[in-house]
Amino acid sequence: MIDKRVASMAEAMAGIRDGSVVLLGGFGDVGQPDALIKGLIAQGASNLTVVANNAGRGRAGLARLMELGRVRRIVCSFPRSRGSVVFEELYSAGRIELEIVPQGTLAERIRAAGAGIAAFFTPTAAGTRLAENKEQRSFNGRRYVLEHALPGDVALIEAWRADRFGNLTYRESARNFNPVMAMAARLTIVQAQHLVELGTLEPEAIVTPGIFVSRVLHVPYAQAKE
Amino acid sequence: MIDKRVASMAEAMAGIRDGSVVLLGGFGDVGQPDALIKGLIAQGASNLTVVANNAGRGRAGLARLMELGRVRRIVCSFPRSRGSVVFEELYSAGRIELEIVPQGTLAERIRAAGAGIAAFFTPTAAGTRLAENKEQRSFNGRRYVLEHALPGDVALIEAWRADRFGNLTYRESARNFNPVMAMAARLTIVQAQHLVELGTLEPEAIVTPGIFVSRVLHVPYAQAKE
Amino acid sequence: MPDTRTTPAGLSRSAIARRIAEDIPEGWYVNLGIGIPTLIADHVPPEREVIFHSENGVLGIGPAPAPDAVDPWLINAGKEPVTLRPGGAFVHHADSFAIIRGRHLDLCVLGAFEVAENGDLANWTTGRNDAAAAVGGAMDLAVGAKRLWVAMEHTTKEGAPRLVSRCSFPLTALASVLRVYTNLAVIDVTPEGFLLLETAPGVSFEAVQQRTATRLRRPTA
């Protein structure tokens, strides 16, 4: 029987290695896999590259992981926002590397990794500072920038419903980066609000088919936001 | 009030011009917009480029459009299949141009057009006859081919349910190329089995949001397959 | 530099938003940036159906919820709670930016630091000691929407013009802005440079020209 459900956080986090590239779902706090990030903090992997839209807020979650010195490099579109104090401290102290990527290019680079596309030409950032030292080329008289796939070793994903195959649905705007990141990592770990019986999810409405998912941990809301 | 529903086939087909690139949804007969193809035959546009997975079967639908001499060029992955008699006749007589594209490259080129990506590197066909005269480049020791976006002037789409905004769902494997083609044309025309009230379609389960859709024609099944 | 004490105030931020809302017809798909643009939605009458998109994968955003009706899973790109109108839909981030980059939005309205007379936009970083500036979706929106309008104050707080011959700040996108709405005027970007379409009540062409760092043309009609 295929069963991707795991019974404990330790099992969910097993095998994440130092130096991993970790894709973190979420947009701000919404759709962010809070419990798994806590689990990663406890698990101990370090020297990580984190790919996420934001660079953490406050002192918990991703900010805590960074504060512990476990993140060598962050790839994101919006590092500096209200409350990104830990990132600001580390960055001004030269203790974290930053790659800023326009949000759509970030999403598309991750999708490309999941879809087996090595690189693509996007009009975004053409002629700007973020395209410096990148190949630029004109198609039909318009300028484009060559951007490369951005695969992860691990993806941490928040979902709404999951079954034992790892089929997933999301809730409203908590979908955001999660389905794209789920495609793009060798090890995709999901925290799901609800576990449901196989066959319960409507085949037309499954957003992430289980083929992209490695492990599913049941994390009801109260526990996730504790 | 936004209302993309049209009352007649003539209204659905209005403005399709000679020389258009027409994206035709469907995989074999499933998800194929039979009624709209008939409408296009009646509408009269000629010198068309048709982008579809297959090159038509029998003497009706796409085959009929070709037989009438209205298709100058076809872009597809699977031209020669059981029953593709009209295509075979035209092709061996030198009366139709053919571009063969691997099926995944076809889908991705159409998606790229819809997503504003000018070109991308795919491993598919690298080193084969279908990559001749195309740019090839290695990434991480693997060979890739540069493929270009394939936009349409018109897309003809079959959907299961539609509302007045043009939000769409599909039925089972009739989804296939339809959502991708819906994104990639300036004028996207839908034949829908069911028209439903706005707000009836579950926002989490809409596959094609109305932003990609121009017109919706109600074509119940009996009528579509008449 | 003009004397800020004599600068005509022109329109309030809310009035700029209201002015822009007048120009958005029914049926458009629209993305609104942070700042003045966010205020526009409140000025589109509910009977005029305009579909608002947000980068985080929401189509059909409605007004802010009552404080006791906040749905924590439903936010906009500014991370504020929102509602969904009937006919709304959710997509993932790659599809959301396919919508943006693929020229499916009829309109995007962004704030700006500067707009140049060739349509260059600078709105993501002042470039000063700010290597970690947050670009978010601005660059995608600026190149991707069918129409890019800018909503901003005509000058900085210090009175320096924001409509310039060439941007001094790092660019967000080249030659993208089609129109600028400020507290003083509505100005089109044309192949011949800035074209002043209208001024705010009580504001003269000369007052706008004085606060603009490059030549404004007037309609020839």
Add this chain to the structure above:
Amino acid sequence: MPDTRTTPAGLSRSAIARRIAEDIPEGWYVNLGIGIPTLIADHVPPEREVIFHSENGVLGIGPAPAPDAVDPWLINAGKEPVTLRPGGAFVHHADSFAIIRGRHLDLCVLGAFEVAENGDLANWTTGRNDAAAAVGGAMDLAVGAKRLWVAMEHTTKEGAPRLVSRCSFPLTALASVLRVYTNLAVIDVTPEGFLLLETAPGVSFEAVQQRTATRLRRPTA
């Protein structure tokens, strides 16, 4: 060329499919090509959960329906009616080929005209007077799946070997095939060329070698 009259028949098409099914463990995501590969699904016992994928956007294909229970909207890539197992899902064509190209399938089994000892695959066109050959999804599957196996008759009907030092037909993909199952043998493609793993009952190594156009190695063990 070997005399076809004395060619050992070896396994039937169905027996080749059954042999391959033995090597597919529970939990794999598998795409089956047209021909012998299609027969494999019938030989995987239902209690062993293997998830079959089809290019036209179906995950979780089940057995063919009864003739009176055909659902016209549900077909596989061979355009035959199929069923969907519990836990199945539908995706669109770009996502379906993201699954293929993105190395998410554990296995793809295809038919072939020829396989070369370096793993080159030729299975889409004989290249003779056939400029309109149909490639379908073969090239994507061949480069995209984690493992590519081939199922085919060991020789042509005329007795010509299909396992060759270098393909004579136009290639589908370079250096992609990992294993070949034929009516006569199971053969791995290794950096040192073809490695014969087993022969069909009553078939000798020599009989297989005689019908193979390049050298077969035997396991050193």
